[in-house]
Amino acid sequence: MGRGVFTKRDLQAGDLIGIEEMFSWTIMDECKYSRCLNCMKENYLMLIPCPNCTCAMFCSKKCLEDGTNKFHQYECPIINFMYDYLPSNFILTIRTLLNVINEFSTIKNCYTSCVESVTKNIYGDETSEFDFKDYKYSNGINLINSIYYDKSDAMAFFPYIPIIALLKYFLIRKTKLKEMVIEKEHQDFISEAMLLYTRIIQDSSYGSKIIFSEDSPEFQFLSPFESLFNHSCNPNVEHWIIGKKVYFLTLKPIKKGLQLLLNYCPDFGTLPKEHRILFLESRNFVCRCEACLKDYPTFNIEKAKNHKPKLYTRDFNAILSNMGKINDMTPKQAYTYLKQCSKFMEKYYYKFFPDQPVILIERLITKIISKLLGDESMKNVIKKNK
Structure with a gap:
């Protein structure tokens, strides 16, 4: 069965269990000029473009600032490449990695935390209780990284290795990450993290969803x-x-x-x-x-x-x-x-x-x-x- 969620009290139809903010997301190419890249709201003809690229649009100056600080400052130099050549799954992989890095400020802190998540197997085999009112963004990071123990088949990662190697090259050589990723173990971490996130995103049972409107995909999230x-x-x-x-x-x-x-x-x-x-x-x-x-x-x-x-x-x-x-x-x-x-x-x-x-x-x-x-x-x- 793997992991599961059980209720500690009787629930009625229509009860709200919890509200979670998407951990990472990507807008499909066809919708990138009609949705804010930061808040995901639809906004036709009134979006503000990023000053440095043609693929990122925002609904307000606040969203432009927030989105830039969280992830777009890193992806901006390669975002045209991302939309032109990558399936949405791999764009979501990059966004997931960037959101994780942003949460810890430095690659070193991110690396240390992720290693601890895997070592401790957080939310893995043991039963744990938590109140959703206390659920935080960092809990999402622990959940994602602990999935490593649920999927241990090395062959499942093999098809993604060439693309991940290419993404690693672009991220380390063409973006601000080159100033943060110096030590070899941190470069290896970038590869391993993207392999893990790609595997998770490919499997819809791990919370990766594509949302459609009239049979056309609009966005994908984790x-x-x-x-x-x-x-x-x-x-x-x-x-x-x-x-x-x-x-x-x-x-x-x-x-x-x-x-x-x-x-x-x-x-x-x-x-x-x-x-x-x-x-x-x-x-x-x-x-x-x-x-x-x-x-x-x-x-x-x-x-x-x-x-x-x-x-x-x-x-x-x-x-x-x-x-x-x-x-x-x-x-x-x-x-x-x-x-x-x-x-x-x-x-x-x-x-x-x-x-x-x-x-x-x-x-x-x-x-x-x-x-x-x-x-x-x-x-x-x-x-x-x-």
Whole structure:
């Protein structure tokens, strides 16, 4: 199983587990002139370019300053090369390395900390507890570096070595890093770190995601906290992305002591078992989740509306009557509707799942949360109920 996340208390559908800022990110080439490179917000025709290159755009002077200080001061001399010749995975590798280095100010401090993370195997084999309120950016660095122990197959790194050697040459010879990387052990660290980060980013189970809009990729990011979650084709947690923030919320009731699960592919309601198997096998992953072992049925909205067991017909109809009104609801009405769906799931989920009506309520919860997180005034309401 590897690492996993378990709850210490009962959770209801719609509960906020935590909010993590993306550890590193990259905007796809097609979107680099419509999104701020620092805060990731869309901003057409009003972006400020970097004074020294044509590939980095920012939405304000503050974002220009922040982005430059964090990572762009290093990548600026080679960013045209990055976008012209590198897949997004390797651009994200460079950004991950630069963010790690920036956190420690010097290569020496960075090297020492990373060696300690691997030596101590932080978040590796041992069970540890932490309150997400205390989760910090440095925790993300420890999570990333400790993944080394989870993936020990040396052959998995072999295909990336030529490109990493080229990236190391450009970073050390063409950027400000040449002033920081003098000792050989630090140069070797640059190579080893990029190999590790590339391997992590290639594997979506470690929190590397590509976000699409109308089938076109917009950006890719790395979420260290998400790397802790195991997979299920019947996930009980989902993430939502607002700017650079990743929100983790529950989709169904989860009893104390149970594992929190995300999905690495479309869930059982969307994709039949045989297609999910092929999708996951292409990523060297064999799924043995309950949805696969019991071959849960795909979701059919008409069956869900017409299949109404007497034990919960009244409660289901009360929710169904407002299903088509979600887009017109005020944030307060949407939150009340979310609580209504949550109570239904708490009452009936463990008795009747995967009945089609129960799957429908779960999908309604997803839609309501999307609406609430899209409204600035309701984010605080969700946070207060964390």
